[in-house]
Amino acid sequence: MELAGGSFPVVPEAELYRSIQAVLPRETDGGQSPACSNKGMLRWTLHKKVQNNPVNSLSLVWVLIKELEKAERCDSRKCIIPLLHTLMYAIIQAAYIPDDLYKRVYDFCKRLLTYPQPYCSVGLSYTRQIKAERLVPGLMYQRMLTAEQRLKNEHYPFQERVFVLADPEVFSGSLIPALFDEASAGLNRLDHMCNVVQHTIQASLGEECHGSKLAHVLKKGQDIEPYFQEVQAVLEQMAEEGSKREGGALRTQIQQLYREIFSHADSEPLCGGPLCDCPLPNPEMSFHLWTEDLDIWRELTKWFRSSNMLEHFPSFCEDEDDFDFGDPLSTMIEVDMPRFSILSSDSGIEKDLPPGDDTFSVSSLDTNSPSPLGEPSNGRDFGKLSRRNCMKVKPSAESGRLIQETLEDGVSQAAGGGGDERRGTTLQRRTGANSVNFLKQQKPYTARIVIMGDDRVVGRLTKAYYLLKKREARRLYLTNKVSLQFYYIPVCTAQCCCSSVEKPLSESRDSCSLGSYLSNVDPWYNCNVKSLSPMIHNLAKMQPMNTGRPKDPFISDVISYYVRCGQQPVYFNIFFVKISFTREEKEAVEDVFVTHLDMEFPEFRHFIESIKGDKPKKVSAEFCGGVISMNYKKVTLSGRDVEKGLSVRTSRAQISAIPSNEAEDLNCLSLTLNEVSTKNKSTVVEPKIRSNNIKLRTLESRSFTVTLDRDSRRTYKDVQSVEISPCLDPGYFAHRTRTLKVDQDEQEAGLSKYMRKTLLLPINTFAGIIN
Structure with a gap:
């Protein structure tokens, strides 16, 4: 906690306005322009500039809501979502916000509900948060810090964790310390509890609270956990009851807690004074290099098992004793069909016998039955009902x-x-x-x-x-x-x-x-x-x-x-691909991809690169690649998909699931062939084929290679055919x-x-x- 009025100066509103204008995206901003690259740093600088002084935080909220209302009047929708995110991030960390300002923000978010997507979705999310925050000041800060820092409590048993997975192919050498050295230890558990108590009292009492004196009393070595648990109980009770309670009920309870803290410190509470800012710490993060040994499922399971909140969810612990991590997930993709036991459609009891066959009503589950399962019985045992080992789901x-x-x-x-x-x-x-x-x-x-x-x-x-x-x-x-x-x-x-x-x-x-x-x-x-x-x-x-x-x-x-x-x-969309090889003894492989699938005849790579130039040259067909057959279902905007098939000679084919520009933003695959002009070319192929189901197969003795998501670690050689289709959800x-x-x-x-x-x-x- 930093005290107001210290070494952190008050930032004028005019300077805040200029900083906000510099952060907002413009129509002229390109994806790689230096101006656009600097906006992220400017946004970070803006929040750092105001987070250590409550006066600056409140001024920023006022300036942002004015800019949002101005953007609404001018119909400048491109600025609404950046301004709204910046506003909400400032509100969460602000020490105190007057009710009239809360109402102004709430009314603006409600008006966004009449806007098209995505403005109405963002507006709906923030409308709910502002409504709860206005009713229970400090609720967002308390819940966010409690969940992110895994503070054990009895009233809000929710936890969050950030897992940062970096690709070792990209993060190597000097990039590793640049990323991992930022995993700072941060504050301890008691400091986080102290921040929650401090922020909640200030957010509720506002100018009636002497923030610097309260921070000094909380730091004197008192047992802060009972106060933290009481704050949690009061806020969650008010959030659950909502508007049913009287408007001043929360304020009265927080005032009693405020006096109790000072009474235990043998000090009289002050009626008013400068507020103390409580910056929201970064959530608990774990940084990992995503090597072959790292398994997301196992990391999540370890984190879940190490949680200190499991006692609040007894049903989660019922299967902990007999649970096993099982086999590595890498072996699961080999078999697409999940394993299921044989199901029984009846009630699990013996089927009724035909009339007059009561003498054969011996249960097939009788352990004294002389005939083993699967062997035919002689005489009267032939009509005996038997039952396979099965289970009723x-x-x-x-x-x-x-x-x-x-x-x-x-x-x-x-x-x-x-x-x-x-x-x-x-x-x-x-x-x-x-x-x-x-x-x-x-x-x-x-x-x-x-x-x-x-x-x-x-x-x-x-x-x-x-x-x-x-x-x-x-x-x-x-x-x-x-x-x-x-x-x-x-x-x-x-x-x-x-x-x-x-x-x-x-x-x-x-x-x-x-x-x-x-x-x-x-x-x-x-x-x-x-x-x-x-x-x-x-x-x-x-x-x-x-x-x-x-x-x-x-x-x-x-x-x-x-x-x-x-x-x-x-x-x-995630796409499922089945890869078959030229060697019959090698089983087909099943995999998935989400961005690209590259197919190439490797023996033609150097030749095609050598004939590239300013003037295209026509060469013999046999030097331009292998012949492949393509069967696909061409997608159309009307929904009348057409089955098509053709044979073409090519050296390489690229299948992309990510559109290259906004004009081609269709949720389907785009197949592009790398063709070279030949002397006897007769087949006319579309420059770009759109489909969600594609089958490619070589018609010659040549094989090709397949690379998924441009990852050399996922390259398959000696491939004869590939079948691509949308991946089914395993749950369905x-x-x-x-x-x-x-x-x-x-x-x-x-x-x-x-x-x-x-x-x-x-x-x-x-x-x-x-x-």
């Missing part, structure tokens, strides 16, 4: 929870065009948080997984997410306990940053295509997250000059801002398989037709997709 809470998880997201997906018959609206990428929140039950644990790297680390996350969902479909363990939130910080290698400008356009390739797409659809993501890549490289160069730990860790602060404010996901697949075991009717019924069928990868951003 009854509806359980686990299976119901798995269905609910798949059903919740599927409801909002169906609203935008779902079902088996694809309509034109399904080509629009799904975005935004699920609006059907009344179906969801808040999970006690939230794991915020932040990945840092290029497209390769996104591919690794996709595969790990698919395997995790597959394991949960077999046996539910984390699904009903942990909520997974994914965040992506694109960071390319230093060589790519230096050489991307020097390479010609034909040879340049964006190694962070998914990050570039997110920066195009969300300008605030571009300013604060995409611009972090060059900053990390600059910090790595400056690392030898800094002998001690940095006072203000920039990277950790940006990650904290991202995971706290980035709550609008953008969904990416498991439910559908169980249903077919009992009812052989292929037609979907009940909840099956409302469940999400395909698996999507949600990456959180600040706004989702701004049209």
